[in-house]
Amino acid sequence: MASSAISGAHIAAVNPGISLEKSFKPCVAAFGMERKKEASWTELARISHFSLNKPRLPSLTARPMKFEVATTRAMASANENSPLPGLPIDLRGKRAFIAGIADDNGYGWAISKSLAAAGAEILVGTWVPALNIFETSLRRGKFDESRVLPDGSLMKITKVYPLDAVYDCPEDVPEDVKTNKRYAGSTKWTVKEVAESVKEDFGSIDILIHSLANGPEVSKPLLETSRNGYLAAISASSYSFVSLLKYFAPIINPGGATISLTYIASEKIIPGYGGGMSSAKAALESDTQVLAFEAGRKHKIRVNTISAGPLRSRAAKAIGFIDMIIDYSLENAPLQKELSADEVGNVAAFLASPLASAITGAVVYVDNGLNAMGVGVDSPVFANFDIPRSK
Numbered sequence: 001m002a003s004s005a006i007s008g009a010h011i012a013a014v015n016p017g018i019s020l021e022k023s024f025k026p027c028v029a030a031f032g033m034e035r036k037k038e039a040s041w042t043e044l045a046r047i048s049h050f051s052l053n054k055p056r057l058p059s060l061t062a063r064p065m066k067f068e069v070a071t072t073r074a075m076a077s078a079n080e081n082s083p084l085p086g087l088p089i090d091l092r093g094k095r096a097f098i099a100g101i102a103d104d105n106g107y108g109w110a111i112s113k114s115l116a117a118a119g120a121e122i123l124v125g126t127w128v129p130a131l132n133i134f135e136t137s138l139r140r141g142k143f144d145e146s147r148v149l150p151d152g153s154l155m156k157i158t159k160v161y162p163l164d165a166v167y168d169c170p171e172d173v174p175e176d177v178k179t180n181k182r183y184a185g186s187t188k189w190t191v192k193e194v195a196e197s198v199k200e201d202f203g204s205i206d207i208l209i210h211s212l213a214n215g216p217e218v219s220k221p222l223l224e225t226s227r228n229g230y231l232a233a234i235s236a237s238s239y240s241f242v243s244l245l246k247y248f249a250p251i252i253n254p255g256g257a258t259i260s261l262t263y264i265a266s267e268k269i270i271p272g273y274g275g276g277m278s279s280a281k282a283a284l285e286s287d288t289q290v291l292a293f294e295a296g297r298k299h300k301i302r303v304n305t306i307s308a309g310p311l312r313s314r315a316a317k318a319i320g321f322i323d324m325i326i327d328y329s330l331e332n333a334p335l336q337k338e339l340s341a342d343e344v345g346n347v348a349a350f351l352a353s354p355l356a357s358a359i360t361g362a363v364v365y366v367d368n369g370l371n372a373m374g375v376g377v378d379s380p381v382f383a384n385f386d387i388p389r390s391k
Contacts, residue, residue, distance in 0.1 A: 089353045092119030095202060096352070099163060099244055100211035102130040104137075104146040106313035107261055107344050108211030113147070114345030115352060116155040120207065123198065125163035128189050129182035135160055161197060162189035165212055165240035168247070169193070191240075195247035204251045207352045210244055210260035213237040217275035218319055230276035237280035238287065245291055245303070254300035257352040258291075260284055261344075262305045262363065264371050272321050285363050292361030302360040304351050309339040309367030331378040334369035336390035 096115045101108040101124050112122050126134050137143055138157065147154040164183075167173050169192040177183060188197055198205060214236035217229030241260050252258070265273040266281035285305060292303040310316065310325040330336055344366050350356055351364065365371045377387050 087355060089118045089349050089355060091115060091207075091349065091353060094119070094206040094352075095121045095123065095204070096207035096209060097123045097125060097198060097205050097248065098209040098211060099125040099165060099240075100127070100209075100213075101125075102127055102134050103314055104143040105341070106211070106315055107308055107311060107341055108209065109146070110341035110345035111209055111211065111259075111348040112157070112345075113149065113155050114342070114349040115207065115209075117149045117151075118349050118353065120352075122155065122157050123202070123205070124157050124160045125165075125194055126160055128162045128164050128186050131160070131162050131186060159201065161194050162186040163191070163194050164189050165191055165244060166236050167191065168243050191243045192247045195244075195251065198248075199251045204253050205248065206253050206256045208244060208248050208252060208256070208258040209348065210241040210258070212240050213261070213277070213280070213315070215275040215277040215280065218277050219272070219274065221274050222276065222278070225275050230279065233276035233280045234283060237277065238283040241284060242287055242291070245295060245301075249295055249299045249301060252299060252301050255302075255354075255357070256300075257302045257304070257356070258295070259348050259351055260288065260305040262288075262307045264307055264309075264365075264367065266307070268371075270325075273319065288363065289361045296360055302351075302356070304356075304360060304362045304364060306344060306347060306351070307363050307365045307367065307371065308344045309333075309370055311339060311341055311344075313341075328376065328378070329368060329370050332370065332373055332376045333367065334372065337368060339366070339368055 094115075096112070098108055098112050098115075101112065103109065112124065116122050138160070144154060149155055167177075167190045169190050173190065183189075188194065215229070215233035217225050218233070220229070245258055262281045262284050263273070264270065265278040266285050270278065285307075288303055288305045295301040295303055309329055310322055312322055312326065316322045326338060330338060347364060347366050351359060375382075377385075
């Protein structure tokens with residue numbers, strides 16, 4: 001099971017407030033006035049609700065008058081615990097379970113960092129065969145550099161659970177997997193068992209992230225994909241989300257959010273993205289809408305998916321042409337820049353927050369706008385066109 005991961009966000013739980021301090025600078029205005037009798041000024045004062053206090057002015061002559069013009073200056077409040085101005089993404093007191101992290105360079109990791117930066121507690125589900133390496137690397141500090149949050153602190157992972165989301169319950173696990181040495185020493189790693197363990201350990205969660213995908217025949221064209229390969233891609237990349245939501249929904253607090261990761265190959269042809277993976281992503285997006293209705297009505301849970309652009313993650317490199325896809329995106333997307341994992345993580349944090357409380361059943365594109373393109377503008381047929389390009 002391959003995992004995708006991700007990082008940090010410009011999200012803060014507590015920031016200095018803003019106070020307004022008025023400073024005054026003089027400006028001078030001169031008004032020409034004709035000399036008037038005092039009675040005239042008295043009448044003007046009466047009808048204008050002005051008051052002329054004694055002693056009365058014997059005469060009024062034109063003279064410069066000074067006015068104060070107020071300017072406003074923003075200053076950081078000395079009280080760092082004051083409420084954050086604006087619309088902060090605040091996930092303090094929330095608990096997130098991220099399924100599918102096995103290293104520190106994919107979308108799942110970046111989403112975890114963004115959620116942590118916003119104040120959420122982080123629980124992780126890691127594919128059983130990768131569990132030992134992941135926990136060892138975490139313990140020895142190999143991920144410390146990539147754990148750094150915007151405030152300088154390190155992301156804390158409260159607990160790592162062994163997980164294989166291909167299997168719903170122990171009865172589904174075939175004997176050859178049970179006896180496989182890569183699973184030795186790990187217990188309670190099916191979806192149902194992990195949900196039960198999280199409930200036993202923490203009671204409930206608020207956020208569920210599905211960062212899982214695997215297609216054993218991804219390099220094969222669809223016409224050459226076997227039935228087993230096709231169904232394996234669907235099982236690991238699509239149905240695994242259905243299974244996670246099925247077993248975790250009872251422990252997700254009302255108002256909670258679930259997010260999965262999809263790809264534009266679900267709706268557009270991406271040669272090389274085969275083995276049933278394009279079909280799996282299409283199923284995932286369709287399921288997102290159905291589950292938004294069912295989980296929304298039954299559990300008051302929101303269900304969304306992020307269609308993320310290409311990333312040079314360890315999992316993506318298994319496809320074999322990720323560098324070419326990234327180069328294509330740079331040439332053809334409206335925003336000519338390489339997508340960072342953090343950008344996807346920040347969108348996930350928003351979707352998981354109360355700020356997105358009315359968003360569900362949505363496919364949210366985070367791909368520099370590549371999804372909007374109907375043609376590749378780097379094609380030779382556009383050689384004579386004046387195509388705008390970033391400098």
